[in-house]
Amino acid sequence: xxxxxxxxxxxxxxxxxxxxxxxxxxxxxxxxxxxxxxxxxxxxxxxxxxxxxxxxxxxxxxxxxxxxxxxxxxxxxxxxxxxxxxxxxxxxxxxxxxxxxxxxxxxxxxxxxxxxxxxxxxxxxxxxxxxxxxxxxxxxxxxxxxxxxxxxxxxxxxxxxxxxxxxxxxxxx
Numbered sequence: 001x002x003x004x005x006x007x008x009x010x011x012x013x014x015x016x017x018x019x020x021x022x023x024x025x026x027x028x029x030x031x032x033x034x035x036x037x038x039x040x041x042x043x044x045x046x047x048x049x050x051x052x053x054x055x056x057x058x059x060x061x062x063x064x065x066x067x068x069x070x071x072x073x074x075x076x077x078x079x080x081x082x083x084x085x086x087x088x089x090x091x092x093x094x095x096x097x098x099x100x101x102x103x104x105x106x107x108x109x110x111x112x113x114x115x116x117x118x119x120x121x122x123x124x125x126x127x128x129x130x131x132x133x134x135x136x137x138x139x140x141x142x143x144x145x146x147x148x149x150x151x152x153x154x155x156x157x158x159x160x161x162x163x164x165x166x167x168x169x170x171x172x173x
Contacts, residue, residue, distance in 0.1 A: 001047060010056055011040055017057070017133060018064045024117060024128050025068035035071060039063045061133075061143055065125065115165050123158035126151055 002010075018039060022032035042063050043056075050056040116127050129135045129143065137155070141148045 002044070007044060010043060010053075010060070013053070014057055014060050015040075018060055020132065021061060021064050021125075021128060022068055024124060025065070025121065026071060027117075031071060035064060035067045038067050058139070058143055061129075065144070112162075112166070115162060118165075119158055119161060123154055123161065126154045127158045127162075130155060 015036060018036045019032055022035045023029060026032050026035065039060055043060060046059075048059065050059065116124060116131075119127065125144065126140060129140045130137070135143065137148055137151045140146075141151045144151070
């Protein structure tokens with residue numbers, strides 16, 4: 001069982017990282033915030049004894065990814081009716097302003113992050129964990145419960161897709 005101090009420390013250390021992962025999956029800040037809150041509730045209720053902070057971080061990332069996948073596949077989400085055109089436009093402009101604060105500062109980094117966000121989920125999550133969270137292929141394989149060769153293949157394919165999408169946009173190619 002976690003002490004109050006340990007719990008607060010984990011919340012302070014990992015909220016931003018978890019929020020970026022959740023936004024990466026869900027594409028909306030509101031859903032991402034709910035998912036991160038749900039993950040921290042599970043952390044508070046867990047009986048898991050963490051070996052160190054890195055073990056806790058991996059556990060939180062795994063819980064966040066699972067919560068995102070559950071949210072995206074939920075029956076409630078599938079039955080939602082599309083909003084009217086004006087409501088949709090207002091929601092999109094609000095979502096863009098909410099997520100802008102999480103995007104990198106310069107225009108090239110911002111464009112790259114948005115291009116990464118447009119990748120299919122299986123590539124996007126691997127790229128995000130590798131480049132933005134600085135995990136190794138072996139660690140990503142453990143977090144996503146996949147083989148290392150699968151992660152390497154997904155990274156290679158994601159890089160190829162990114163190169164195709166960014167060709168001509170960046171001048172160093």
